[in-house]
Amino acid sequence: MGNSYAGQLKSARFEEALHNSIEASLRCSTAVPRPIFSQLYLDPDQHPFSTADVKPKVEDLDKDLVHPYTQNGSVDFSHNVAMNEMEDDEDEEEMSDSNSPPIPYSQKPAPEGSCTTDGFCQAGKDLRLVSLCMEQIDIPAGFLLVGAKSPNLPEHILVCAVDKRFLPDDHGKNALLGFSGNCIGCGERGFRYFTEFSNHINLKLTTQPKKQKHLKYYLVRTSQGVLSKGPLICWKECRSRQSSALCHSTKPISSVSSAVAPENGTANGYKAGFTVTEAANGTSGHGGKSSSCSSTPSRPGNYSLSPRPTFTSVDQANMFISGPPKKRHRGWYPGSPVSQSALVVPAPTVRPLSRTEPLLSTPVPQTPLTGILQPRPVLAGETVIVPENLLSNSGVRPVILIGYGTLPYFYGNVGDIVVSPLLVNCYKIPQLENKDLEQLGLTSTHLLSVENMILLTIQYLVRLGPDQIPLREEFEQIMLTAMQEFSVRERALPLGAPCAPMSPAQLPWLARLAASVSQDLVHVIVTQNSLAEGISETLRLLSEMKHYQRLPDYVVAICASKIRGNEFCVVVLGQHQSRALAESMLTTSEFLKEISYELITGKVSFLASHFKTTSLGDDLDKLLEKMQQRRGDSVVTPFNGDLDECVSPQEAAAMIPTQNLDVDNETFQIYxxxxxxxxxxxxxxxxxxxxxxxxxxxxxxxxxxxxxxxxxxxxxxxxxxxxxxxxxxxxxxxxxxxxxxxxxxxxxxxxxxxxxxxxxxxxxxxxxxxxxxxxxxxxxxxxxxxxxxISGSLSxxxxxxxxxxxxxxxxxxxxxxxxxxxxxxxxxxxxxxxxxxxxxxxxxxWIQLDTMEDAGCEKLYFGLDEYSKSLQWGITSPLLRCDETFEKMVSTLLERYPRLHSMVVRCYLLIQQYSEALMALTTMASLRDHSTPETLSIMDDLITSPGKNKSGKGHMLVIRVPSVQLAMLAKERLQEVRDKLGLQYRFEIILGSPASELTVETHFVTRLKTWRGNDQDEWIPRTYQDLEGLPCIVILTGKDPLGETFPRSLKYCDLRLIDSSYLTRTALEQEVGLACCYVSKEVIRGPAAALDLSAKEAERVPASENDSEELLIDLERPQSNSSAVTGTSGSIMENGVSSSSTAGKPQQQLLTPTSSIRLDEGVSASTAVVGEILKQECDSLDPPMASSTTSKPSSSSSSSAQALAWSRQPRGLHTALPPVIILSKAAYSLLGSQKGGRLPSSSSLLPHADVAWVSSLRPGLHKDMSxxxxxxxxxxxxxxxxxxxxxxxxxDPISGARTLHPRRLLxxxxxxxxxxxxxxxxxxxxxxxxxxxxxVDVYNEEEINTDHSDDSELSQSEGEPWPDIETFSKMPFDVSVHDPKYRLMSLVYSEKLAGIKQEVIKEYKVEEPRQRETMSMMLTQYAAYNTFHHCEQCQQYMAFTPASQMSDSTLHAFTFSSSMLGEEVQLYFIIPKSKESHFVFSKQGRHLESMRLPLVSDKNLNAVKSPIFTPSSGRHEHGLLNLFHAMEGISHLHLLVVKEYEMPLYRKYWPNHIMLVLPGMFNNAGVGAARFLIKELSYHNLELERNRLEELGVKRQCVWPFIVVMDDSCVLWNIHSVQEQTSQPTEAGISSKNVSLKSVLQHIEATPKIIHYAILGIQKWNSKLTSQSLKAPFSRCHVHDFILLNIDLTQNVQYDFNRYFCEDVDFNLRTNSSGLLICRFNNFSLMKKHVQVGGQRDFIIKPKLMVSENVVPILPLQYVCAPDSEHTLLAAPAQFLLEKFLQHASYKLFPKAIHNFKSPVLAIDCYLNIGQEVAICYVSSRPHSSNVNCEGVFFSGLLLYLCDSFVGADLLKKFKFLKGATLCVICQDRSSLRQTIVRLELEDEWQFRLRDEFQTANSSDDKPLYFLTGRHV
Missing domain, CATH: 3.40.50 (Rossmann fold)
Structure with missing residues (x-):
């Protein structure tokens, strides 16, 4: 270990000054401590070792570090001299005493035109390692690839080729002065100066170029051939310089305020086995740099003491060679004799930082100092010499938990201690924002004194059980609870009253008092000067301790210093605790490397030799040989026989089990x-x-x-x-x-x-x-x-x-x-x-698991929570177990082998346990007492279950061994024992490694095939599920379980090797996740009964051979078998899976019982299919489509029914049980601890090793959290x-927002x-x-009121493309309405209708308003689309532009006078720039003059002549207004007709469309107003265009007079033709083809003599169109929804602008009565989309003045009232109320007309819907009009609606009425109503009463309509 603490400054001048003065004392051979001065400032040269075994990851120490030193934040301490090598760049760059940017070193400017990009050479070639890692790079002999670091690219390494003579050897010596290198980018060679080379590779240095400082790493190729970062280059000048020495503060920085700790409490990032770690100063926890320090915080120096495997002597691990200081470039000759005894310090000193400021004080900015900081000498009392052979003598490697205050320097045998920052962050109480404080229930974070924390720590340690280790997360919650109690106490105190603090003098005795209840497991040592005294004393006691003496588990060292206040740390001495804490500091990867290293270097040889003998002391190998000889060639019978029955290997291999077709792996079901x-x-x-x-x-x-x-x-x-x-x-x-x-x-x-x-x-x-x-x-x-x-850890x-x-x-x-x-x-x-x-x-x-039961699932999920809860079931053999006997054995062995990783010891013991259990069960019963009962019962079950029946099925045991080397060892050893005991045909042993496929012996594969009924010769098991039923041990290896699913025959999961190294939630829970599965409901509902079946069933296993098929394979769980199988039909309609899923198994299988199943991930699971729900789901997903691509749904849904039937009547359905899990003590205490109903403790652990807690103060996870x-x-x-x-x-530094990937789901x-x-x-x-x-869902309804019996003799012959006007004009007009949307409307009277029996029509009475029939059709290339359609072709057409570009369109007013409205009308056109060519503007002022119209004679194949008008309301998104594809992309004039208030929405969604905006007065009007204005405008425009073109010499009649008016729901157009009839007497079929709107319009526009037709249209599509309906290619009848309207011919026929309903029927009848031709093309059809929003919507009729919030529905009969009455007035247009009233009031208004079609109601000049029970006879009052023949008809009623001057008394006298017939006269106001009665002389024949006058229920402001009813006399 090296010094990595603050205060160790080595500037160049200082270094030179020191060399000579200290050199003599360093060469001294007597064993005296080195002068403190040199300890502080000089590093001994140390022997390097390889990175292959150890690779520290230090980023875990502090999440607040400012600089990413390496690509993944890990500091590579492969060379002891390079302790903080990563920081060299930052060190020198940040020497300035301000935060100003460093001044670049003045370099020669790059040659003109050369590349200066970072990471590339001047020739522009990429030099970055990430780019070149896969490249093959050729370098000359004698050169090495090395990595250079550029300050501008801290995350990248640049690849260079350097002559190795100019690089140092492994000892940092023998490098020649100077430099020789090549550029591997452009290939330029022979750079003789590093300055020149650094210019070429664009290092852009801020300091003088030095090879020692900027050439950092050797580059090596991994086994995969990837070039990656290797060991640091061991320059002699590598210094473990502390950037904290550059802190502009004289105050030393404490290890506590900023001691970096891995945020997970397992100190991920601490290396190899037995490391001395130290606290280093981090930033102050404010997310940036410490306010008192402007430079980078120092890194901790963590050194593994595991030497590279080439070392032979274990002792050398602790030997570091110290040599004399050297001048620059001078080598130290390899032959220099340095004996260990001559060394002052056999290991690097380890020095924690000191800290004197109070723990909770806020850092105060310090005055920056200039120049070199003066070192603070360290007192002798602050050093700890670690005794020699501490680990060997005591068997314990103490772990020092950093607490609060100044840790001393450690030197001496530092390899025998570990410094852990596990709890240090618990004492660093962060500053929190007020909202966080409130969430935590705190008043402030300044609540706990150091004394409080010491006592809390002691109390926590006392509370820990003998097998527990301190957990950071647990202690954090204790600290939080304590702070919350202080907050409560603080709130309770009177304002200003101080809380009495604990005095320093009270602390020692309170601390001892707290520890006194620990039964000597926690000791307290109190010293006065420094913590070093307490730690030294503890280590001395430990080294002198006799083996029979009892050690405390924890020693709390407290320094009660008057100068520095109280400081403390904890020395962990407990055998179990210290080892567990040290091992938990390693990540999974690290401890696996440690194990690998121990196995490679032969460290385990002592342990291996210990296990060469059995527990009885016999030589194991010899014993096995003897047993094999005794057995001879024979082997134990594979199945259906006891263990003492033997057969020859040939016979064993040839034994075929009974075929159980119960593994139906081919079935896939979705539950x-x-x-x-x-x-x-x-x-x-x-x-x-x-x-x-x-x-x-x-x-x-x-x-x-x-x-x-x-x-x-x-x-x-x-x-x-x-x-x-x-x-x-x-x-x-x-x-x-x-x-x-x-x-x-x-x-x-x-x-x-x-x-x-x-x-x-x-x-x-x-x-x-x-x-x-x-x-x-x-x-x-x-x-x-x-x-x-970019974390660069490929190496x-x-x-x-x-x-x-x-x-x-x-x-x-x-x-x-x-x-x-x-x-x-x-x-x-x-x-x-x-x-x-x-x-x-x-x-x-995933859905809450308790809802799965509600969903009627036969099987329920059994996961981690269920395993934990199962411990409270009180059953004799729990599902989650801890093998106490095994743990005791482990404990004993760990004491004997303190240097080995505990997993190695556990694994060797486990192998011995299983080996001896096998021997005990077969040949050596004497070994039974030496196997743990757990192991013995597992092996007994495993090897006896195949013998119980002819099928040979058995159980699976999974043994989890994370280390691949240990797993291979276990497999070899157990296989050897198995084979020598003759059990090789009884059960298989399989190595489950992520890197390789499964290998299973041929005879077991044959057996698996037989069970599967698999006739594929080449089949081999590839997944664990394929091993269903095979008696086997799977040794599962690899760093993590990766989600592999195990078969239902998995019965035991042995996790005894998973212990304290697994202290994150993910690591621990994913191990248990192996065993999670689906089980029978009974297990969760009545666990005791379900699980205690085992003993009872054992007593009644049938013995007769005939019953062998029914036998249970094992006592606790039934024989595994297939799932509920899909039936022979695999349509997606039936069970949610595909028609391509293989499903042809015999259906008898459905009766087989099932074991626990693995639904993950959806295969072979026997949860009953929730058949109906699934069927509905898939039906809804797969509606029958009309396109040829869809398949017809299968008629049978047998599979669902079978699955359900099976689940209802299971024959012998046995309870499916979850596997049994055997855990280590450590894992059991975390997973099995459902204390007080909390979540298992595992959930409170750090969630994953790759994440860190943000704060030590945070609320805990509670049990109810979803x-x-x-x-x-x-x-x-x-x-x-x-x-x-x-x-x-x-x-983002400005907004604070993080980037979320919008298309990513979890x-x-x-x-x-x-x-x-x-x-x-x-x-x-x-x-x-x-x-x-x-x-698209289109309406699919047959025509109504059809009568094919009397085909007109005048109809044209089939196949004619256009109507012949001579023939057509002679055809009678069919007044009946055939459009199915008018199913509930009044029938139009015709002579044919009079002959229809009334009873037939009566059926309509029962028909309630219903959902109209629709059918799903595939959209074709010619469809009309709404705003949701986007494609490249129509992008410009749609051009959904931002608001800024909306100004591209211009607004134009257009005024004309309307005789009907009696006033001038002003409409607005919104015309996009791109569409202006369709209009004529005045030369001055850009005033809109007219809309251009083509000529009748124009023939342009790429255009249609008629402007297309589409009225639309409420459908700005859903209206089918994109006609680009329907028009095949050709130019066309399309105008959207919208209401004024909706214009902004339509303009937003359709910015490239021309809008025609109706005047504001029509905002509440119906569709009649839109059609009226379209027609009026078009006629006015036609006149303007005729005038304009007449001036150009065009005749007036040559201007095109047609417009298209179409609904906004027209989606597809079709052409139909009748196929030729064959000789068979069947009806001829029709062929249909989808065509474009363009082709339909062009065809109709090409009609000969078209200007003689008033309206042309096409029929409505339905799926039942027959050749009968196409027999007449043209019909003279009503047309709707899509019409070509001749505005010239219909000049005098107007739409009723008041109308909301039936305006087209009304208009058609008036057009026909004017003698004009209406033609329907029957060979075209229109599909209309079912659009659920907008359109001809109903008003929500509600009272004008709302009295209360509760709206009582208003009945149609309340839409009218007596004039001047107190009736509730309604907020709706009068015309709307009237039309709605008439639809429902026929019984009251025209009682004689109900179902009396011979006597219809006479309606003059209008068609109004007065209910489906009534027929209306439409008669026009205009002279020379053509009307239906009314001779001999007695009318049952008379309807006069807003009648004009053409209606006179004489006209009415022509008609005859039934006695009691009724009259209804409707007028705009009361006076005109009276005038009409008088003018028409109605009182002569009709009787009126005062009470028969009504008005629509509007207020007078809303201009109600008035009507009067009367009776014929």
Whole structure:
């Protein structure tokens, strides 16, 4: 260990001055301590050692460090002389006494035109290591690749080639003066001066170029061939300089105020086994630099004392060679004799920092000093000499927990102590904001004195059990609770009353009093001068302690100094505690390297030799040989026989078990919880799309593609592949053909290894090349290896380091608009930090497990919480166990082997335990007492269960051995024992390593095939689930379990090797996650009964051979078998899975009982399918489509029914039980401690080793926290460490906002819960949804009132493209309305109607208003779209521009006079610049004059002549106003007709459209007003254009007189033709083809003599269009929704601008009665979209004056009232109220007309809907009009609506009325009503009563309408 504390300044001048004066004393051979001066300021030269074994990570020590010294924040202390080498750059650059930027060293300017970019040479070639790490670099012989550091690129290393003669050797010596190097970028050679070379490679130094300072590392190639950072170059001038020496403060900096501590309490980042660590000063915890220090805080010096493996002597580990100081460049000859006895200090001194300021004081800015700071001499009393052979003599390596105050220097045998910052942050109480204080219930943070903290610490240590170690998180909560109590006390005190503090004199006796109850386990030592005295005394006692004497577990050393106040630290001496604390300081990677090192160097040889004998003292190998000889060639019978039955190996291999077809791995089912979560994922994706951030446009995509990235585990890859294949998702998404999907699946599952880069590049190319495909990147187990690319730890030997970051967070992924990232994790805590890239709203959590029971699931999830709760069930053999006997054995062994890592000792013991248990159960019963009962019962179960029946099935035991070397050792040893005992055919031993595939002996593979009924010869097990039923031991190795799913036959999970090294929540919980699974409900509901079945069943195992099929394989759990199988039909309609899923197993299997199952991830699980729900889900996802691409749904849904039937009547369904877990004591105490119903203690640990707590003061996690709340907790209280992939996602310095990736989701759920199945289902329903976005629901209703019996003889022959006007004009007009939307309207009377039997029509009475029938159709290339459609082609057409560009359109008023309205009308046009060519403007003032119209004779194939008007209301987003595709992209004139108040919305969404804005008076008007104004405007424009063109010589009649008026819901157009009839007597079919609106319009516009037609239209599409309906190619009948209107011919026929309903029927009838032609083209049809918003909406009718909030619904009969009555007046237009009233009042108004179609109601000049029970006879009052023949008709009523002067008394006298017929006269006001009665002489034939006068229920301000009813007399 070296000094890394403040105060050790070595400037060049100072160094030279010291050399000569101290040299003599350093050469002295007597063993006297070195002068303190030289201890302070000089480092001895120390022997270097390799980084291969140890690589300190120090960023964990302080999250507040200012400078990233290395790429991952780790300081490479591979050479003891280089303690703070990383800081050299910053040291010298920050020597100035201000914070001004350093002045650059004046360098020669770069040659003109050369590159000066950092990281590139002057020739412009890249020199950065990250760019070149994969390149093959050729260098001349004798040269080495080294890394240079540039101050401008602190995160990069530049690669250089340097002649090795100018570099030092491993001892820092023998480097020639000068320099020789080459540029590896451009290849330039022969740089003789480092200054010249540094210029060439653009180092841009701020100080003088020195090779010693700027050439930092050797570069080495890893085993994967990656060039990476190697050891530091050991320059003799490497100094462990402390930047804190540059602090502008004379006050020493305390180890407590800023002692850096790894934020997880496990001190991740402390190295190899037995390290002396020290506290170093960090910043003051304010997030930036300390206010009292302007320079970089110093780094702690952490040195591993593990030498490189080439060392042979263990003793050398502690020997450091100290040599004389050297002048620059002068080597120290290798032969210099330095004996150890001559050394003053056999190890580097370790010096903590001193601190005198009070703990809670706020740092005060100090006056900066200039020049060199004066050193503060250290008193002799502040040093501690660690005694020689401390560990060897005492068997304990003490751990010193830094407390508060000044730790002394340590020197001497420092390898035998460890300094831990575990609790130091608990004493550094942070400053908190007021809101945080309130949340914590504190008044301030200045509540605890040092004395309080000392007493709390002692009380905490006393409270700890003998097997417990201090946990940072636990102590932090104690500190918080204490502060909360102080706050309560403070509030309770009267204002201003002081709280009596504890005096320093009281502390010693109070401390001893607190420790006195500990039964001598906690001692207190109080000293007066320094902590060094207390620590020295403790170490002396320890070294002199006799073995039989009892050591305290903890010694609290308190220094009650009058000068410095109280200081303290804790020395941990307990055998168990000190080892556990030291081991917990290592990360998983580090302790695995430590174990590897111990095995490689032979440190374990003593332990191995100890286990060469059995517990009885026999030589194990000889004993096994003897047993093998005794048995001879025979082996134990593989199954269906006892252990003493032997057969020959050939016979054993040939034994075939009975075939149990119960492993149906080919079935994939999605269960209700998975479906729910998949839907949640989908709705979250929709939420992203709807968020308005425009980060995802779902309407853009028509396809889904995906890639799944999994951690580096061969089994996990195969498991995921299996799921993908079985789910059929590749076929369902249309990615692969069903025949090829199996083999092509490998393209979609990629593991994070060195080959991922190339595979990922291929994937990203697909992403770029397919902009209309939505890609989903699924990152499964995303918490694993989430390290940063730039943390530069490739040299750590971690093969997967930074790969996930490189893939998930690369720029291409973040920017791809068609790529969603779905991160999936069971332990998402490392993704939930303050720097998280995932929005908390984009997290999707698994459904609460208690709701799964409500969902009717047959099996329930059994996870970590259930395991913890199961301890309270009170059953005799719990599911979570701790093997106490084993722990005692371990404890004894650990005392004997203090230098070995405890996992090594545990593993050797475990191997012996299993070996001896096997021997005890087969041949040596005497060994039974020496195996723990736990081990013995496991092995007994394992080897006896196959013998109980003919199937040979048994259980799986998983032994978790994280170290690969130990796992291989365990496998070899156990296999050897098994084989020698003849059990090689009885059970298999498998090494489960992430790096390799499963290898299973051939005879076991044969057995597995037989059980599967597998006839594929080449089949081999590839996943653990494939081992279902195989009796086996799986030795699972690797750093982490990676989410592999185990079969239902897993019965035991041995986690006895998982101990104190696993002190983070993720590390611990993922180990237990191995065993989580789905179990029978009974286990959770009635656990005692369910689990105690075991003993009873054991008594009644049937013995008869005939029953062997029914036998239980094991006493506690039933034989495992298949899931509920999908039936033979695999349609997605049935069980939520795909038609491509293989499912053809015999259905008898459905009756097999089941064991515990693993739903994760969705395969082979026997939870009953919630059939109906799933069926509905998939039905809703897969509506029958009309397009040819869709498959018809299967009619059978047998599979769901079968699954349900099976679950209801299980035959012999046995309880499925969870596996038994055996834990170490340490893990058991954390996982099994459900104290007072809290969460298991494991949840309070640091969530993950890659994150750190933000503050030591924070609320605890409580038991009721849901997964979502825990996420928010971690997002508030944890931050990413420097090597974490999210660390770079720091907040914006100005706004403070962090960057969240908008298209990234996190799916989190417990381990093995079914997440894979869920996200595969999500992909499927995402695709279905995208298809739905490409589909449209169109109305599919047959025509009404059809009568094909009497086909007109005048109809044209079929196949004619256009009507012949001569023939057509002779056809009668069909007055009946056939449009199905008018199903509930009054029938129009015709002579045919009079002949229809009334009873038939009566059926309409029962028909309530109902949902109109729709059908889903695929949108085609010719569809009209709403705003949600975006594509490159119509981008300009839509041009959704920001508001700033809206000024591109201009507003023009257009005024004309209307005779109907009797006044001038002013409309506004909003015309975009791009559309101005369609208009004529005056030359002066740009006044709008007219809209251009073409000529009748124009023939342009790329245009349509008619302007298109679309009235739209309430549909600015949903209206189908994008006609670009429908018009095939050609130029056309399209005008949106909108109401004034809606104009801003339409303008925002359709900025490139021409708007026609109606006057404000029409804001509440109906569609009649829009049509009226369109027609009026068009006629006025036609006249203007005729005038304009007449001046140009064009005849007036040559101007095109047609306009198109179409609804905003017209979506598709079709052309139909009747296919030729075949000889068979079947009806001819019709063929339909989708066509564009352009082609429809051009066809109709080409009609011969078109100007003689008034209106042309097309028929409405329905799926039942028959050749009968197309027999007449043209009809003279009503047309609706889409019409070509001749405004010239219809000049005198107007739309009724008052109307809300039926305005088109009314207009058609008036047009026809005027003798004009209306033609419908039957070979075209229109599809109308069912748009659910806007359009012809109803007003919500409510009272004008609201008396109360409760709105009582108002009935239609209340829409009218007597004039001047007290009736409630309504807020709705009068015309609307009238029309609505008439629809419902036919019974009251026209009782004689109800169902009396022979006697209709006579309506003069109008058609109004007066109810479906009544027929209306429309008659025009105009002279020469053509009307229906009314001769002999007696009318049942008369309707006069706003009648004009054409209606006279004479006209009415022509008609006959029934006796009792009724009359209804409607007028604008009361006076005109009376005048009309008089003018028409109505009182002659009609009787009126005063009470028969009514008005619409408006106020007089709203101009009500009046009507009078009368009776015919």
């Amino acid at each position: 209700q919880p998975q479906l729910t979560v998949a839907r949640r994922l989908l709705s979250q994706v929709c939420a992203i799309a709807d968020s308005g951030s425009q980060s995802l446009d779902l309407g853009h995509f028509s396809k889904v593609d995906f890639i799944i990235i999994v951690p580096r585990s061969e089994v996990l890859v195969q498991q995921t592949l299996q799921r993908v294949r079985q789910s059929g998702v590749l076929v369902d998404l249309g990615l692969e053909e069903s025949g090829l999907a199996h083999q092509r699946a490998e393209r979609y599952v990629v593991r994070l290894d060195n080959e991922i880069q190339s595979k990922f590049e291929v994937f990203m190319r697909r992403v770029k090349q397919n902009p209309y495909t939505l890609f989903v990147l699924v990152h499964d187990n995303s918490h694993v290896e989430l390290t940063s690319v 750590h030997g971690e093969p997967t380091h930074g790969l996930a970051d490189r893939v998930i967070n690369c720029r291409e992924v973040l920017e791809a608009f068609n790529l969603l990232v779905l991160q999936v994790s069971s332990f998402p805590y490392t993704l939930q930090t303050q720097q998280s890239r995932i929005s908390s709203s984009n997290e999707v959590h 997964s979502e709340e825990q996420s928010l907790y971690y997002r508030q209280w944890t931050s990413a460490r420097q090597h974490h992939a999210d660390y770079s996602n720091q907040p 799916l989190t759920g417990p381990p093995q819960v079914g997440k894979t199945g869920s996200y595969l289902q999500f992909l499927r329903i995402l695709f279905r949804m995208l298809i739905r976005l490409l589909e």
